[in-house]
Amino acid sequence: MKKSSTVTIKPEIRDAGLGSLGSYLTGFVLSIILTLIAYYVVTAKLYSSNLQVVSIIISLAILQLFVQLIFFLHLGRESKPRWNVTVFVFAATVVLIVVFGSIWIMNNLNYNMAHSSDSYIRKDELIKQ
Amino acid sequence: MNNEAVALNSAEILEQENTNKTMFGFWLYLMTDCVLFAVLFATYAVLHKNTFGGPGGAEIFNMPYILVETMLLLTSSFTCGLAMLAVHKKQRKALLIALAITFGLGLAFLSMELFEFRHLVVEGNSWTRSAFLSSYFTLVGTHGLHITVGLFWLATLGYQIFKNGLKQHAVKRLGLFSLFWHFLDIIWIFIFTVVYLMGVS
Amino acid sequence: MLGKLTLDALKHDEIVMFGVFTMVGAGVLAIILLTYFKKWKWLWKEWITSLDPKKIGVMYILVALLMLFKGIFDTGLLRVQQATSVGSSQGILSADHFQQVFSAHGTIMIFFVAMGLMFGLINLVVPLQIGARDVAFPFLNSISFWLFFAGMMLVNISLAIGEFSAAGWLAYPPLSELAYSPGVGVDYWIWSLQIAGIGSLLSGVNFITTILRMRCPGMKLMRMPLFCWSVLGSMTLVVFAFPILTVTLALLALDRTFGMHFFTSTFGGNPMMYVNLIWAWGHPEVYILILPAFGVFSEIVATFSKKRLFGYKYMVYAIIAITILSYLVWLHHFFTMGAGSNVNSFFGIMTMIIAIPTGVKVFNWLFTMYRGRVWFATPMLWFLGFVFTFTIGGVTGVLMAVPPIDFQLHNSLFLVAHFHNMVIGGVVFGYLAALTYWFPKFFGFRLNETLGKYSFWFWIFGFAFAFLPLYALGIMGATRRLNHYDASQGWQQLFIVAAFGVLLIMIGIGFMVLQYIVSIIQRKKNIDNTGDPWDARNLEWSTASPVPFYNFAKTPIVRGRNAWWEMKQSKIRFDAPIEYDKIVLPKNTPFGFYIGMLALFFGFAVIWHILWLVIVCFLAIISLIVIRSNNDDTEYVVPGKVIEKIEKANRFKAQAS
Numbered sequence: 001m002k003k004s005s006t007v008t009i010k011p012e013i014r015d016a017g018l019g020s021l022g023s024y025l026t027g028f029v030l031s032i033i034l035t036l037i038a039y040y041v042v043t044a045k046l047y048s049s050n051l052q053v054v055s056i057i058i059s060l061a062i063l064q065l066f067v068q069l070i071f072f073l074h075l076g077r078e079s080k081p082r083w084n085v086t087v088f089v090f091a092a093t094v095v096l097i098v099v100f101g102s103i104w105i106m107n108n109l110n111y112n113m114a115h116s117s118d119s120y121i122r123k124d125e126l127i128k129q
Numbered sequence: 130m131n132n133e134a135v136a137l138n139s140a141e142i143l144e145q146e147n148t149n150k151t152m153f154g155f156w157l158y159l160m161t162d163c164v165l166f167a168v169l170f171a172t173y174a175v176l177h178k179n180t181f182g183g184p185g186g187a188e189i190f191n192m193p194y195i196l197v198e199t200m201l202l203l204t205s206s207f208t209c210g211l212a213m214l215a216v217h218k219k220q221r222k223a224l225l226i227a228l229a230i231t232f233g234l235g236l237a238f239l240s241m242e243l244f245e246f247r248h249l250v251v252e253g254n255s256w257t258r259s260a261f262l263s264s265y266f267t268l269v270g271t272h273g274l275h276i277t278v279g280l281f282w283l284a285t286l287g288y289q290i291f292k293n294g295l296k297q298h299a300v301k302r303l304g305l306f307s308l309f310w311h312f313l314d315i316i317w318i319f320i321f322t323v324v325y326l327m328g329v330s
Numbered sequence: 331m332l333g334k335l336t337l338d339a340l341k342h343d344e345i346v347m348f349g350v351f352t353m354v355g356a357g358v359l360a361i362i363l364l365t366y367f368k369k370w371k372w373l374w375k376e377w378i379t380s381l382d383p384k385k386i387g388v389m390y391i392l393v394a395l396l397m398l399f400k401g402i403f404d405t406g407l408l409r410v411q412q413a414t415s416v417g418s419s420q421g422i423l424s425a426d427h428f429q430q431v432f433s434a435h436g437t438i439m440i441f442f443v444a445m446g447l448m449f450g451l452i453n454l455v456v457p458l459q460i461g462a463r464d465v466a467f468p469f470l471n472s473i474s475f476w477l478f479f480a481g482m483m484l485v486n487i488s489l490a491i492g493e494f495s496a497a498g499w500l501a502y503p504p505l506s507e508l509a510y511s512p513g514v515g516v517d518y519w520i521w522s523l524q525i526a527g528i529g530s531l532l533s534g535v536n537f538i539t540t541i542l543r544m545r546c547p548g549m550k551l552m553r554m555p556l557f558c559w560s561v562l563g564s565m566t567l568v569v570f571a572f573p574i575l576t577v578t579l580a581l582l583a584l585d586r587t588f589g590m591h592f593f594t595s596t597f598g599g600n601p602m603m604y605v606n607l608i609w610a611w612g613h614p615e616v617y618i619l620i621l622p623a624f625g626v627f628s629e630i631v632a633t634f635s636k637k638r639l640f641g642y643k644y645m646v647y648a649i650i651a652i653t654i655l656s657y658l659v660w661l662h663h664f665f666t667m668g669a670g671s672n673v674n675s676f677f678g679i680m681t682m683i684i685a686i687p688t689g690v691k692v693f694n695w696l697f698t699m700y701r702g703r704v705w706f707a708t709p710m711l712w713f714l715g716f717v718f719t720f721t722i723g724g725v726t727g728v729l730m731a732v733p734p735i736d737f738q739l740h741n742s743l744f745l746v747a748h749f750h751n752m753v754i755g756g757v758v759f760g761y762l763a764a765l766t767y768w769f770p771k772f773f774g775f776r777l778n779e780t781l782g783k784y785s786f787w788f789w790i791f792g793f794a795f796a797f798l799p800l801y802a803l804g805i806m807g808a809t810r811r812l813n814h815y816d817a818s819q820g821w822q823q824l825f826i827v828a829a830f831g832v833l834l835i836m837i838g839i840g841f842m843v844l845q846y847i848v849s850i851i852q853r854k855k856n857i858d859n860t861g862d863p864w865d866a867r868n869l870e871w872s873t874a875s876p877v878p879f880y881n882f883a884k885t886p887i888v889r890g891r892n893a894w895w896e897m898k899q900s901k902i903r904f905d906a907p908i909e910y911d912k913i914v915l916p917k918n919t920p921f922g923f924y925i926g927m928l929a930l931f932f933g934f935a936v937i938w939h940i941l942w943l944v945i946v947c948f949l950a951i952i953s954l955i956v957i958r959s960n961n962d963d964t965e966y967v968v969p970g971k972v973i974e975k976i977e978k979a980n981r982f983k984a985q986a987s
Contacts, residue, residue, distance in 0.1 A: 019210065019213075019214070020214070021211075021214060024207060024210035024211065024214070025207075027207075027210075028203070028204075028206075028207040028210075031203055032200070032203065035196075035199055035200075035203065035318075035321070038321075038322065038326060039192070039196055039326070042192075042326045042329060042330045043192055043329075045330075047330070050330075053327075053330045054327065054330075057322050057326050057327065057330075058322065060322070061318050061319055061321075061322040061323075064318050065315055065318060065319075068206070068311060068314065068315050068318070069315070072206060072210055072311040072314075073308065073311050073312075083153060083542055084153065084156050087156065087157055087160050088160065090160075090566065090570065091160035091161075091163045091164060091570060092163075093657075094164055094167070094570045094657055095163055095164060095167040097657050097658065098164065098167050098168060098171055098574065098610055098657075099167050099170055099171045099174065101610070101660075102171040102172075102174070102175060102603070102606055102607070102610070103171065103174050103175065104673065105606055105661060105669060105673060106175045106600070106602065106603060106606060108669045108670050108672070108673045109602055109667060109668050109669050110668075149543075150466055150539060150543050150544075151467075153539055153542070153543060154466060154467060154535050154536070154539040157535045157538060157539065157569060158535050160569070160570070161531060161534075161535070161569050161570065161572070161573045162573070164570050164571075164573040164574065165573035165574075165576060165577055168573065168574050168577040168578070168607060168610075169577060171607075172577075172581065172592065172603065172607070175600065175603050176592065176598065176599075176600060176603070179597075179598025179599070179600070180598065181591075181596075181597045181598040256584075256588065256589075256590050257588070257589040257590060257591070257597075258597075259591060259597055259598045260591045260592060260594075260597060260598030260599045260600065261598060263584070263585075263590035263591045263592055263599075264592065266590075267581065267584060267590070267592075281952075285956060285959075289959075289960070298962070302959075
């Protein structure tokens, strides 16, 4: 790689991480909008069920995550091989496994505790009553 | 972004490779921090209903206050981006101003958060009250600790640039700092959503 | 002034006092010898402040071996206790002391012996195998070692000042909470692991960056030695699993120190969440330990079969599969904690699946040997011992992966036998094999083969006598961590056999020590001037032995796998370069050592609630980091002439032999 003393290098390597005023402004404005939408949905109670509000605000959060990843952190703009992206995907996978795995397990651990009704067990085990 | 190729000599190439290596290592560290926060989120998710007779989220969260905090942090992330633009254009004065604003906004965020914490403690709702409050203070507090470290780091960097000018390793460290600062804003999005928004809905 | 620390902390029973005097005595002896031979400056300049990963690697291994001696002594105590504490006899240890001994045994063996040997080997071998001169972040590497050292010191200090945890090597709450463990023991456990754990995490970042970004030209990932692939997998696990440990330990510390309620039995805490989190870390941890051992065996089997590794591609895929699957099995450590059948089945099935890539690796090693010109030097003996023992351990693991069976065997001695089977048969055998294999490379002389073989045979027979009875005992109903049992159980004979097994292992360790001593005395007779005593395949063997401090005078350019083997076949290694370029290397620095020592005092201060010392140490660490960041002068240049002189001398040595 370093055979001659002057080498031309494409800007990607040099400027990985550098955005422009336009990209930062776009990211900023989009983030504000997404934050305000989520805030408004919750405080003005624009939802009819728990599941609905959770899906809306989580989707908005994930959207804002990608907005900030792309416009502020410039993920995906580096030259190949894209180790930053690979590492991010791996980390995201572990995060999902740990968070949702723990929630699933911990909720399920109440299985053998006393319940007010037996329907919980029956539903899970498909036991006919 | 324009596509003109840039000619560099071997010393600059080595510097750039060194910077790239360090940026990658730091990004990797940030990913470990993601997992760290994930565990705190998982703990919060599992324990947030365990209020042990004490208050839950709906009782103690002040949403307009939190919205202001969120906007402060988001804006500081933006001004941090502006600082990075100034670095690459080698505009030292604009850089220092942008860094100072970032610092100010971050400090304002932290102060609001500490004030909110103090208010809870004084009312008797400290971290010893219940599992919910333990996990709340720890999750939000860990983010606040990271912000504190970031502010300290920013102040040190700003001082070094002010005194010694914009040397190559200062550019590298600003790059690392901006990764850190943006990352903290991303974590805050999830705290805002999972802790506060879901807490009151 | 001194927080909770009083003179009461120094009161102990006889066995502990014996341990304390031995440790302190050894320390004093070391100080006397260093002073008498005037070696303080040498120690400081060549070792303590060095950023050379070869030096750091040797230090890791020395600490790990010292901890092996402590750990095996604890093992002896446990086996004697369980062989004698029957019926009317209460054995040699009080119940509380017994609990501290098995807690210390597990903690030391996993965190300081296994992790220490692993990081030591990685530091020594990986930069050489990828054709690099150093790791990505040399200063961070030094900090990692000294944090590891600080954690080790804390565990050992607990023997003398205060007590150690009596809550097992994983300290489950509610037992580990303040209400049921009011002493400092669990705090020692928490902080020694927390500090060492940060060192491990930093090493993870360091080595992933090294492997991904510092390979020599031509060394594409699929041309990398398999040991480096296994390290990449292991470090990926480190980087994404250790944060879980960091948080879990911190939450337990917050409960104990600040009255929080994560895992307490009241105020809404949930102790089961601790078990869940600690194993979400704990399962990846055991794969962290075993993957590099697999990598070692890949190197050894190929070298001693004089044949390239069979199925390189599939070995790589197997490592990647194991890395990913390790995150999906952790519940098998607590099948009996009360989850429903859907959860238990999912994790049971995943656990069985993860055995498959491991099986692929074992078969590939065997296929490598098939039709190879196999020769049984000591490293290859260790491999055969591994195949035999690890397979048994593996199948008992798959057996317990079935939840209904696990309900019978969980926390019995069957489980204890299984995991020791994996850790001794897999991890320990792998790292001991690595020591015998790579020793000549780093010290320039060979180890005594005969004593090495004796060591191996005592280890493997010792292992069989110590653990096969435990499988039987587990099925007969013996649970783990028993400090006493009824004579009517009929277990005593098997416990005596197990104690005999541990005695054999101790003799095996004795032969290992003897091997080192004799080899050092006979080093001129066993000198290796070729740099390649085993006629091996990868780049580390292309350097002289011992390896010069700069590793490679000229960065190698690689054209395929087993680069050194290819170079030997095409005879291109005898090209001496006409001109030697200057080389830039990191300067020594004491800051890594200082940060480690400050971390040690910080941990001690937190444990004993000495607030002023906590603040002072914390501020000092921050100051050192800031001071270091202001230091522009961290590298030095080695002129080409110096390199030329060393290279010529080494070449002369090699050609003269």
